[in-house]
Amino acid sequence: MRPMDTRVETPLAFMKMHGLGNDFVVVDARARALALTENQIMAIAHRQKGVGFDQLAVITLGKKGSNANAHLTFYNADGSTSAACGNATRCIARHLINESGAESLTLTTDRGTLVAREAGNGLVSVNMGHPQLRWEEVPLAHEMETLELPIEGAPTATGMGNPHCTFFVEDVDSVDLEAFGAAHEYHPLYPERTNVQIAQIVGENHIRMRVWERGVGTTLASGSSSCATAVAAARRGLTGREVQIDLDGGTLWINWAEDGVWMTGETEHVMSGSFTPEFLERHK
Structure with missing residues (x-):
């Protein structure tokens, strides 16, 4: 044959x-x-x-x-x-x-x-869609609160159909994102690896953010990461539920509404x- x-x-x-x-x-x-x-x-x-x-x-x-x-x-x-x-x-x-x-x-x-x-x-x-806020939805390796993880810097875990780990810092541009992102993507608390965001509150409902994407590395922007960061900031009382996020590649507007997380941009x-x-x- x-x-x-x-x-x-x-x-x-x-x-x-x-x-x-x-x-x-x-x-x-x-x-x-x-x-x-x-x-x-x-x-x-x-x-x-x-x-x-x-x-x-x-x-x-x-x-x-x-x-x-x-x-x-x-x-x-x-x-x-x-x-x-x-x-x-x-x-x-x-x-x-x-x-x-x-x-x-x-x-x-x-x-x-x-x-x-x-x-x-x-x-x-x-x-x-709606953010995933419970540990098993993100998912994390075992039961814990997702608002502040037991990782240095106390990041917030959020699921947006993929896992996210958001760190709030004083100055995002002072962080070596290549080293920081690579070190946290494979953190044992994230069995499926994670996207990593470093975020800085720069004004009322205004966030500056940089992104390390799981399986990719540093990127100029990330939509799901922006959604996760907006949700994390609102949960921590740092912003309201509607924010502007400035990324290395431009600006997104995120609205955590009753029917889900809306993302708007070019x-x-x-x-x-x-x-x-x-x-x-x-x-x-």
């Missing part, structure tokens, strides 16, 4: 997008079955030999019975999966809103069902292109 031919025969189209410099490769697989391997994802993520991204997002058709416009799946640069990616969700929502002409739409992710809407002036809002579709069959075949 002849072996099955698994060669990639046709180019694979993609879009390069970013939200405040948090950059993504987006593949629309609504009309094409797609199964990228971990090796292919890491090859695409390479910033010299591939395209480069903080996360890769795959758009597929909404699941039957969900009434969703599309389903989104996210991958980190190391090939691991993530249930949530706020800025990528906003970027894709902008693409789908432009495509359909709708003012709002519904997306499903491994995090759950998310609503996105046109916010005017080039902005897009996404409801990232997006940009940088380019469209395609991966050659030779590239995909080589890195299977």
Whole structure:
């Protein structure tokens, strides 16, 4: 019997997008079955030999019975999966809103069902759902209060479909984020690793934040990290529930409302292109 031919025969189209410099490769697989391997994802993520991204997002058709416009799946640069990616969700929502002409739409992710809407002036809002505040939801390794963890600096743990660890400091720019983030991503209290934020209160309902993303490293922005930081600041009485967050790549506005955590900000579709069959075949 002849072996099955698994060669990639046709180019694979993609879009390069970013939200405040948090950059993504987006593949629309609504009309094409797609199964990228971990090796292919890491090859695409390479910033010299591939395209480069903080996360890769795959758009597929909404699941039957969900009434969703599309389903989104996210991958980190190391090939691991993530249930949530706020800025990528906003970027894709902008693409789908432009495509359909709708003012709002519904997306499903491994995090759950998310609503996105046109916010005017080039902005897009996404409801990232309710924060996960109990230790087993984040998740943490064992039962404890999540407001102040028994880690030096007493950070706050929050789940937004992915785990977060938020440190409030006097000066975010004085922290060596490369060393600090790497040291805490694999903390034993976080069995699934964690995103790490360092945040500084710079005014009333105004936060300056820097981000270390699980499976990626330092990034210019992170939507889910911004949501987690806003929730942590409100829980600790440092701000109200509606805040401005200034990241290295720009500004997001977060509103922890009764129906979930709304995130609003800019997006940009940088380019469209395609991966050659030779590239995909080589890195299977």
